[in-house]
Amino acid sequence: MQDPQKHISLSTHNLTVGYAQKGTKIPIVSNISLDLQAGALIGLIGINGSGKSTLLRTLASIQEPLSGTISIQETIIKELTPNERAKQVSVVLTNQAISKNLSVTELVSLGRQPYINWLDALDTTNLEIVQDAMTATSCAAYQNKKCYELSDGQLQRVLIARALAQDTPIILLDEPLSHLDLHHKAAILKLLKRIAQEQQKTILFSTHDIELVLPLCDNLLVLKEGHCTTGSPQELIAQKAFDTLFPSEHISFDAETARFSIDK
Amino acid sequence: MALLFCFIASLMLGSVHIPLQDIVTTLTGGTPSKPSWEYIILDYRLPKAITATISGGALAVSGLLMQTLFRNPLAGPFVLGISSGASFGVAILILASSALGISLGAISGNWALTIAASIGSFLVLLMVITASARVRDTMALLIIGLMVGSLTAALVSVLAYFSKAEELQRYIFWSFGSVGNLSWQAVGILTLCVVIGAVLAVVSLKALNALLLGDAYARTLGIQIKKSRLLIIIATSLLAGSVTAFAGPIAFIGLAVPHLVRQLIPSSNHRILLPAVMLGGAVLLLLCDIIASVPYSEYMLPINAITALVGAPVVIWLLIRKKKLIF
Numbered sequence: 001m002q003d004p005q006k007h008i009s010l011s012t013h014n015l016t017v018g019y020a021q022k023g024t025k026i027p028i029v030s031n032i033s034l035d036l037q038a039g040a041l042i043g044l045i046g047i048n049g050s051g052k053s054t055l056l057r058t059l060a061s062i063q064e065p066l067s068g069t070i071s072i073q074e075t076i077i078k079e080l081t082p083n084e085r086a087k088q089v090s091v092v093l094t095n096q097a098i099s100k101n102l103s104v105t106e107l108v109s110l111g112r113q114p115y116i117n118w119l120d121a122l123d124t125t126n127l128e129i130v131q132d133a134m135t136a137t138s139c140a141a142y143q144n145k146k147c148y149e150l151s152d153g154q155l156q157r158v159l160i161a162r163a164l165a166q167d168t169p170i171i172l173l174d175e176p177l178s179h180l181d182l183h184h185k186a187a188i189l190k191l192l193k194r195i196a197q198e199q200q201k202t203i204l205f206s207t208h209d210i211e212l213v214l215p216l217c218d219n220l221l222v223l224k225e226g227h228c229t230t231g232s233p234q235e236l237i238a239q240k241a242f243d244t245l246f247p248s249e250h251i252s253f254d255a256e257t258a259r260f261s262i263d264k
Numbered sequence: 265m266a267l268l269f270c271f272i273a274s275l276m277l278g279s280v281h282i283p284l285q286d287i288v289t290t291l292t293g294g295t296p297s298k299p300s301w302e303y304i305i306l307d308y309r310l311p312k313a314i315t316a317t318i319s320g321g322a323l324a325v326s327g328l329l330m331q332t333l334f335r336n337p338l339a340g341p342f343v344l345g346i347s348s349g350a351s352f353g354v355a356i357l358i359l360a361s362s363a364l365g366i367s368l369g370a371i372s373g374n375w376a377l378t379i380a381a382s383i384g385s386f387l388v389l390l391m392v393i394t395a396s397a398r399v400r401d402t403m404a405l406l407i408i409g410l411m412v413g414s415l416t417a418a419l420v421s422v423l424a425y426f427s428k429a430e431e432l433q434r435y436i437f438w439s440f441g442s443v444g445n446l447s448w449q450a451v452g453i454l455t456l457c458v459v460i461g462a463v464l465a466v467v468s469l470k471a472l473n474a475l476l477l478g479d480a481y482a483r484t485l486g487i488q489i490k491k492s493r494l495l496i497i498i499a500t501s502l503l504a505g506s507v508t509a510f511a512g513p514i515a516f517i518g519l520a521v522p523h524l525v526r527q528l529i530p531s532s533n534h535r536i537l538l539p540a541v542m543l544g545g546a547v548l549l550l551l552c553d554i555i556a557s558v559p560y561s562e563y564m565l566p567i568n569a570i571t572a573l574v575g576a577p578v579v580i581w582l583l584i585r586k587k588k589l590i591f
Contacts, residue, residue: 060484113487120470120534
């Protein structure tokens, strides 16, 4: 089910993200102009404090942009109602105080909220979508368990299933690979890649596992010193974007192997 | 079923025992075998049982609302300072009126207490709601509520220090809480407030479920946090505020019943939790009221002591048995 002309699902124009404190604006990343395509898996990288989470939270409308605009399917995001927005963008966040007393099915079902009435009851169609989301992320096997019984890797799948159930063309993930071992990192990454391709979704995720994601990502956003650079992994390697990603005293990047090494 | 059983038991039991048959006759409009029973049932026990049912349900629901809104298992109906506001209002009325030279006789009726409690809790809530419109962080709101509570408690202490023994006793008796002594008119007003509060809680169902994932997730699910938060706070104020105004600060029910229900019902969906908690609260407070009235005796124990005496061991037992706080 390939879309012949890949359309732009998420774009920003001169977007500046950061915090407003007592009326003064503290920008973290400025003048971001992006066009993210449907069906693309996009990695967001940058050192700690470079603004990855702030950018994701701004794109998800959890916080306000300092200036500039964000458009979804060519509609400016501010013109959408909260509920319309919820049908366009879903998120997977880390370190949220979610109730672990929710069962897996209950948690995934919450993804259907934008589509149902105030009574919050699901009909068969909605239940099927929930079931499909759990099957696609292979968490149907433990769907009746409570979240406090799950491992970190299982919980991450459940949170991704919830975002899938929300059925949005855009999914934003904040460090979905953190706290996972190599096996589970690879599994989640391949899952995201598959979802992006099969369901033609735009998936943007932040990560510190640069070497791991380079071969799988269609595009990367690199945040460095308040600026945002974009390109395919190959383009960015050619531009030597990774050579200067970290302060040079400890780490260097080898373009041949696409790997970082610690300077001895 | 349990609710119906407790409700009828509470009509039967008291300082005099009235047989079930006579209760049914009286409620259906007949005359019981002793004429005095008709008065006891219709003007004392029935309003008392209704008050206990409604108050228990209302307090338990407001406890659930606060625990979900603040994502904190220690939250209860009074974390926003509702009961401390009410206490302050009553303290001013009872303790400070003589000092201010107002004759207590003129304003000492039950209605005066109710009005004072309402004004007190309303003022505190007004402060909290104003704060809630300004702060973004829900946790900050919880701390503000606690601070306002400490502030009013301190003011009550100062008032208590300067007041006479009998005034102090009157204040302490109010603070014990009581679901008795409500006129039918008062029961009507209480019911109205609780029904409106319950409707607002039901309207917030979807937001409550979304809040189980935290504020950030709720926002991305299309929930307008500030609006929902305000709605939940108003619902809580109506529920807990009206009960406190008419029956005094009844502790424990609001904190414990949601935990009890979560241990018994394997769901976090508020569509199931909300009615279950309401029922649980009603049953528990009715039971406590039956125990507090000490059947067949002249005594009437403070209901506030009984709720904790009965409830706390149950909660502790459940937690130890399951070895885990489900929240």
